[in-house]
Amino acid sequence: MIQESLPLEASLVETIKDERPKFIHRFWKSGMTKLGVFLLLFLVLFSYVGPLIYRHSAINSHLLATDASPSAQFPLGTDSVGHNVLAQLMVGGQSSLEVGFAAAIVAMIFGTLYGMISGMAGGWVDTVMMRFVDILLSIPSIFILLFLNAVFQPNIFLMIFVLASTAWLGVSRLVRAEALTIKNQLYVEAAHAIGTRTLRIMVRYLFPNIIGTVLVASTFQVADAILYMAGLSFLGLGLPPPTPNWGGMLSDGMNYMFQNSWWLIYPPGLCILIAQVSINLIGDGLRNAIETRER
C-alpha cells in the first residue's frame, strides 16, 4: 500500500510550533496601546456611567448661576445660560462616541464592499468605480459635510451617514489595492484551479485576508469622524440643541473667551484630545499586532 511505500518526513514530522504569541498578547504588550485602551475606557465610562453617578441634568438651565466658575455645586462651572458643564460633557461624549464608531463601521462596510468589487472586477468597471472615488476625494470633505448638513437638518442617524459618506472613500481605495495584490496570489489561483467561483473567492479568500488592514484603517476613521463631528458642531452645523456635544460646547465657549471662562474651553477640548489620542494609540497597536503576522 502507499502508506508503507512512503518514507515519512521523519525529521519534519515535528511541525513548526506556533511560538508566535497570540494576537491579543501582541496587541497588549505595548505600553502605548495600554494607555490608549485605558483612555478610551475612561471616556466610555465617563460618558455612559458618569451620568448615572453624577445625577445632574445637562439640559436644565440654572439661571441664577450663569457663567459660574467651578465650585462644589458645579465642578466644572456653568455656561452663559447656566448649563452644568460637567453634566453636558458627559452626555456630549455619548453622541460623539456613538456617531464616531457608527460612522466608521458604516464606512468600513460600504468601503470594503466597494473596494472588493472594484478590485475583483478589474477592467473598465474598476476604472469607473475608482474615478468616481477620485472625483469625490478631490472635493474637500469638509465642504461635502457642510453642504449635506446644511441641506438636511441632521439628527444622530443622518449625522452618521453624512460622516460615512466621505469616510468610505479612503477605505475603498485601500481595500481595492489589497484586493489587487491578493487576487494575484498563488492561493487564489489555486482556488480557481479547484473550481471555486468568484463570489466564493471574494468571501473566503479576499475578505479574510483584507480584514486586518481594514480594521486598522477603520480605527483611525473613528477618530476622524469624532473630529469632523466636533468640527461641524463648532461651525454650528452639528447636532441641533439641546443635545450637547463637545464641538458645540467649544464653539459656545469661544464666545466667552474675553471673560476668561476657561472651564468652557478646556474640558471639551481635552475630551476631544483624549478621544483622538486614545483611538490613534489603539489603531497603532492593532496595526503592529496585525502586521507582524507571518505571511
Add this chain to the structure above:
Amino acid sequence: MSEVLNITSLSVEFNINGEYYHAVNDVSFHINAGETLGLVGESGCGKSVTSLALVRLLAKSAKISGKALYNGRNLLDLSLEEMHQIRGKQIGMIFQEPMTSLNPVYKIGSQISETLRLHNKISNDEAKRQSLEMLRKVGIARPEEIMEEYPHQLSGGMRQRVMIAIAMINNPQLLIADEPTTALDVTIQAQILDLMRNLSRDFKTSLLLITHDLGVVAEMCDRVAVMYAGQIVEQGLVDDIFFNTNHPYTQGLLNAIPKIDVQNKDRLQPIVGNVPSLTRMPKGCRFATRCPHAMDRCKMESPPLMEIRENHQSRCWLNDAKVV
C-alpha cells in the same frame, strides 16, 4: 488505451502594446489514461501557459485557439459554469510554490474539505473523514493534528503534500503538476515525486508533468514533449528522447545536465544565447540562432514537426536532409 486529453494545434496569443504575439504556437499532444507526459523546456518557453490555457485560467485578454479535448469534450468551448465543475473535480492542479499556494487564514483541514464540498454533496463530518484519510495517503504523519494547523506552521514539503491532497481528493482523471518540486530541496523532491507516482498509479490518474528538470522526467514520465519558444520541438517515448535524441535543442538540454562521472573534467556545456523574445521571433527555425548545426535553410524556413520513427517526432531540417 483511451485518450484522456488530446490537444490539437493549441495557440495562445498575448496582447503586447496593441499587437498579438504567440506565446504558444500550434502545440499538439495527447495523454492516454494512466500515462505520464512530461512537458519540458527552459523558462519562458510556454509550458505553464499551455497548461493554464487548457484549464482556462489565463487572463481574459489572452487569445486561445485550437482544440483541447478532455474525454471528447473541448475544454475551450465549455461555459464558465462547466469549467468550474471540471476544475478540481476532474482536473487537479499542483503549482510550483507550495509556500504560497494555501490560503494563510484557514486551517489545513478546512482547505482540503472545501475542495470536496465544492464538488460533492456531503456532510461536514464525512468531508472531514475523507480529508483525514487523504492526508494519511499523502504521507503526512499525525494527520489529526495537521488538520487543525495553519499553513505557516508547515514546512514546504508538507505544504506540497497538502496541495497534492487537495488536487487528488476528488480523484481526478488528469493531474496537472506545474514544476511541483522546483521549490523543494532534493531529498523532499524525491519523496514528493515518489508520492505523485504512487498516487497516480493507485488512482489511475493521468499526469501532465511540467518541468525543466530532465532528471525528474527520466524518473517519472512515459512520454516527453520538449518545448522551445512556444513550439513542441521534439516528442516521443522517454527512452527515445534520452537515447535516440534527435533535436539539437534536446541534445543541448541533455548536455547541460551536470554529471558526476565525467572522466575528463570538462566544463558544463550550456546552450549559448537566450530564448528569442515573443515580439521578435525569427522567421525560420526558432532555435537556429543557438543551434550548433544551423544551416542557411534553418534561418529561412521554419521546419515542420516530422515523424522520424514511430511515436517520435522532431522539428529539425537535419531529418529532412537524411530522408532526401
